[in-house]
Amino acid sequence: xxxxxxxxxxxxxxxxxxxxxxxxxxxxxxxxxxxxxxxxxxxxxxxxxxxxxxxxxxxxxxxxxxxxxxxxxxxxxxxxxxxxxxxxxxxxxxxxxxxxxxxxxxxxxxxx
Amino acid sequence: xxxxxxxxxxxxxxxxxxxxxxxxxxxxxxxxxxxxxxxxxxxxxxxxxxxxxxxxxxxxxxxxxxxxxxxxxxxxxxxxxxxxxxxxxxxxxxxxxxxxxxxxxxxxxxxxxxx
Numbered sequence: 673x674x675x676x677x678x679x680x681x682x683x684x685x686x687x688x689x690x691x692x693x694x695x696x697x698x699x700x701x702x703x704x705x706x707x708x709x710x711x712x713x714x715x716x717x718x719x720x721x722x723x724x725x726x727x728x729x730x731x732x733x734x735x736x737x738x739x740x741x742x743x744x745x746x747x748x749x750x751x752x753x754x755x756x757x758x759x760x761x762x763x764x765x766x767x768x769x770x771x772x773x774x775x776x777x778x779x780x781x782x783x784x
Numbered sequence: 785x786x787x788x789x790x791x792x793x794x795x796x797x798x799x800x801x802x803x804x805x806x807x808x809x810x811x812x813x814x815x816x817x818x819x820x821x822x823x824x825x826x827x828x829x830x831x832x833x834x835x836x837x838x839x840x841x842x843x844x845x846x847x848x849x850x851x852x853x854x855x856x857x858x859x860x861x862x863x864x865x866x867x868x869x870x871x872x873x874x875x876x877x878x879x880x881x882x883x884x885x886x887x888x889x890x891x892x893x894x895x896x897x898x899x
Contacts, residue, residue, distance in 0.1 A: 676827075703885060713822075713872055715889040727886065762827060771816050771835070771878050771885055775828040 675699050678763050678776040685753060686784055692739075693748045693779045695763030704746035705764040705773060706738060715762070721746055722768050750781075758783045786811040788875050790890035797865050798898045805860040805893050807875030815877040817858040818887065819849055822872040831873075834858060845869070870897045 676697045685691055697704065703722040709715045719738045720727040726738065735751045746765075750757060760780050764773040787810045797803050809815065816835050820828040832843025839851040849860045858875060875890040 705886065707887075713892045713894075715828075715874060715892075717886040717888070720886045729886070764828075766885055768885065772818075772830060772833060773885070773887060774830075775820075777827040 674776075676763055676765055676774050676776040678761075678779050680779060681777065682780050682782075684782045684784065687753055687755060689753050690749070690751045691753060691781070692750070693761055693763075693781070695746050695748070695776060696744055697763075697765040697774070698744065699765055699774060701765035701767055701774075702743055703766050703768045704740070705766075706746065706748050707762040707764065707775075709760040709762060709778070711759070718748075718761075719746075753783045755783050757781060786815060786877055786879065786888050788877055788888055788890035790873075790875055790893050792893045793891070794894045794896065796896040796898060799867050800864050803860075803862045803865045803869075803895070805873050805875075805895070807858045807860065807890055809856050809858065809875075809877050811856075811877060811879075813880060814851075814853060815880055817849075817851060818876040818878070819843065819847070819858075819860045820874045820876060820889075821845075822874065822892075824871070828874065831860070865895075865897055867897045867899065870895055 679694045706718040718732045737749045739747045760778045762778045763776040766773040789808045818833045819831040834851045872892045874892050876887040
């Protein structure tokens, strides 16, 4: 009954591959997010998405794209993976305007 | 643009000692303020939040934080640290204009607890 769940927990892949990370929340929230945590533990927002709008951090390369099949899911698709994409990716969710975000356990992506 | 600074990258305290983790923010108005904790290999857990009202807020696990508008600070405190408090602590802000609710995090403070 995990509130925000991400799969896989670990992902090891080669440069140039395309991969997806899945995120699901069972909290009934209408807004979901993706964050990237680099090797120095610095956390940075990548996307905010609800059924009305997608807000993209301008620093995110267009190789990254969020895909939401429904309100409870926000998957992260990454094309042409690069070494610098290695990081821990966190999914989160909240009610819009609620501002309290609940985080998943993270997906550690390693690009070789 | 908003920013969050946590001046202390590492802090070591003895078990039972008091703790204060510093957080300063830069924002055009008073934002929403948060403290999250990340245990090794884990996701982020919300410790406490400030939206408005009483500037001293209580959180889980015996933590509290005080919002000081004049200093643009939101420091986290605990009167007596337990070994299980060893973790990474993140201060964060969110805009009050509901611009996507996106959190801006500080760089984190790693807390180590000596027996």
